[in-house]
Amino acid sequence: MTEQPRAWRIVLDRIEADLVAGRLGPGDRLPSERDLVAQLGVGRSSVREALRVLEVMGLIRTATGSGPNAGAIVISSPTGGMAALLRLQVAAKGFPIADIVATRLLLEEWVMRTLASTPDAERDLALAHETLLAMDDQALTSTEFLALDAAYHLALAKASGNQVVASTMEGLRTSIEEYVLDTLTRIPDWDAEAAVLRGEHHGILEAIEKDDPALAERRVHDHITRYYLTPRVGA
């Protein structure tokens, strides 16, 4: 008796093999669902289960209709899948929030050390500067501010050059976003908090540009830990 793999796994394995072998790559279109049915000898529902997994994991996007934009297309947007996975694991009590925060912290510290140790010519901090500038707008709502805050940290992570770190960090942040937004409204004096955050952000970037890894690491450490320790009011 040969162990018959689940039908959807056949589809998943086939697509993964095509990806590994280079027969499929970013931008390419997968065969249509009905073609895969014919090629692999499985039912369409099994094909769809596999495609659904790939979609949620951020490997493909699907679109109805006709033409070159329709069908399932390989994209590689790691953050989406990472965020979904972490969020669900948190929901299922697989990951304590404290561990999520601690991991984000250690990744950010690494990013700071790395950036501050990189020669100026090899690091691109333009996006981070841009975001920082946008954040100086006093008229921002707290939600808008937080979105820019996320973009700022992500810009730094991307500047480190490590896509895995950047995606993981972003996923970690997104996974607890709901939790953060929930506590946001309970900060007594938001304007004061925003002012402190602005100062910290500038300080971090400054430390990086002064090529001081230890200072940059310390500042980002204080920044994150202080924020999560900021007193909240209410239930």
Next chain:
Amino acid sequence: MTEQPRAWRIVLDRIEADLVAGRLGPGDRLPSERDLVAQLGVGRSSVREALRVLEVMGLIRTATGSGPNAGAIVISSPTGGMAALLRLQVAAKGFPIADIVATRLLLEEWVMRTLASTPDAERDLALAHETLLAMDDQALTSTEFLALDAAYHLALAKASGNQVVASTMEGLRTSIEEYVLDTLTRIPDWDAEAAVLRGEHHGILEAIEKDDPALAERRVHDHITRYYLTPRVGA
């Protein structure tokens, strides 16, 4: 026109909500697929797509048959989902292998610093010692040795107390396992390599127990970078 969410997302959101609200937790059984169909007013195929996603992400396991062990049961085995996600992203060229290795390296270094800075009473290195002992067996095949190697590193990560770090590290390792096993056979003198690895492993644990974070970090750094730089022969 109210934006009608995809049917499978309704199911996914519902289950996530149940998890967040605590109505579902590890060990609990999900309603049967046919019950979910009735409760949510969607087709069974849509329910199955959502469950498939949860399964691949390591949130549930499914079993056929009857009784308390059958059906979909919430487990939280983060590593499985993490490994699958990373492996697929690597396959889809979303993550360069170099970034995977670099990330694993920075996580391991953090684990070492953390362990070496933790009071002896609060860290449990028993499992790591056990694994190390098993690895001293000279009769091990290279595959067996590598499995123990993985267990050793995982044991240390778990001892750090951060589940997210442990799962991510394990996922990173598993995602490139095939690649590693592929190059394994091309190491000219495996016995010599194994001997070096044994020595390094003991050195790492020794540094931790001497409460020397810097030494532990340096040793794990050298250990991993040296291994990935070990010359391979052949095509």
Next chain:
DNA sequence: CCCCTATTGTGGTCAGACCATGAGGAGGTG
């Protein structure tokens, strides 16, 4: 009392049908 078997409920799979969508072509119209 024990063992065997039929029942029942579960996930796993397939086949077929229908819908909404959107590109691209066919054909008409100025």
Next chain:
DNA sequence: CACCTCCTCATGGTCTGACCACAATAGGGG
């Protein structure tokens, strides 16, 4: 000839119904 409109068609999205394999359990037969 240019433009616009409508039709066609392939796509994913969904639902329904059916059947299978499996495993626990209830119930009958020894």
